Amino acid sequence: MIKKLLTYSLFCFTVSALAQTSTEEDLITIESTKQIDSFLQAKKHKGNKVVTFNEEKHKTILAKELFSMSRGAVKIKENEFEKTFYKVLEKNKTPYYRVSYIYLDGAQRTEDDITNLRSEIVTKYNNGIPFSYLAKQYSMDAYANKGGDLGWFTEGKMPIEFEAEVINGNHSLEDIFSVHIPETNAHYLVLQTHEPKHIAEIKVLKIVEAIN
Numbered sequence: 616m617i618k619k620l621l622t623y624s625l626f627c628f629t630v631s632a633l634a635q636t637s638t639e640e641d642l643i644t645i646e647s648t649k650q651i652d653s654f655l656q657a658k659k660h661k662g663n664k665v666v667t668f669n670e671e672k673h674k675t676i677l678a679k680e681l682f683s684m685s686r687g688a689v690k691i692k693e694n695e696f697e698k699t700f701y702k703v704l705e706k707n708k709t710p711y712y713r714v715s716y717i718y719l720d721g722a723q724r725t726e727d728d729i730t731n732l733r734s735e736i737v738t739k740y741n742n743g744i745p746f747s748y749l750a751k752q753y754s755m756d757a758y759a760n761k762g763g764d765l766g767w768f769t770e771g772k773m774p775i776e777f778e779a780e781v782i783n784g785n786h787s788l789e790d791i792f793s794v795h796i797p798e799t800n801a802h803y804l805v806l807q808t809h810e811p812k813h814i815a816e817i818k819v820l821k822i823v824e825a826i827n
Contacts, residue, residue, distance in 0.1 A: 638824060642689050642702045651704070651820060662823035665704065670815040671711075671767060677701075681819055698824050705818040710770075712781050713809035715746055715763035717754040721800030729802050736804055737791055746791075746806045763806070767814065777803060782811075 638658075645654055655663055668678050677692070681701060684690060690701045717736060719729050736749050747762025754763055770778055776796045786792055786807040794803040 638700055638822060639689055639691065642700055642820065642822065643687070645702065645820065654820075654822075658822055658824075660823050662699070662821065664821055666819050666821050668817045668819060681817060682815060693826070695826070697826055700820075700822040700824070702820040702822075703817055704820055707816050708813040709816050710811055711767040711814050712769075712778075712811050713767050714765055714781055715750060715806045715808050716758070716765065717746075717750050717763055717804040718756040718758070719753070719802040719804070720755045721802055723755070733793060733802075733804055740791065740806075746808075764808070767809075774799070774801070777805075781805065781807075 641654065645651060651665065655665075668681060670678075670682060680690065681703060684703050686703050686706050688703050692699045692701070719732060721729060724732070732753065736753055739749055740746055745762075747764070750761075750763030751759050753759075758765065765773070770782070772778075773781075774796055777794050780786075780792065780794045784792060788807055788810065790807045792805050792807075794805060795801070796803075
């Protein structure tokens, strides 16, 4: 009887060990988007997903460990209830930009009003009033509450004409420039607050498995 129990226990341990290692082995072979999608379909769990880590935003110990890993590497975290696998799918450095702006709505103001406002704002800024204060006073969208600061952003967040001027306009720090978008009658007065910078990002496949 004891012999049978020992045999059964060894069998269960072997099956469990194989089950635990098979996920890691499967992850190592995954490369394409199609493979990732299929794997996520087969491994149904609300925690299973592709996650993007940004070096500027994510400062946790886990994020730092993942950034130190090479592309294709797998990391395993385990607690009493579950095991979590992380596979680094991609490692990139993405260009980010940062400016502040004051938005003037051409649907609510005449062209003459906007021209006069722009001149008034620039004069006040040149006389020492902080741009963030002026944005809170004049800007006509939600970023007024943030002093016009967009934060770090990538291409695709703002209108094409806005991004083209920010990215390709060769503006120096503290330059103020205007952007007009006729289609939406939007007017922007933009302050170049930061130099562009490349921020490291990684895409990670996260798989969570319950421990039986």
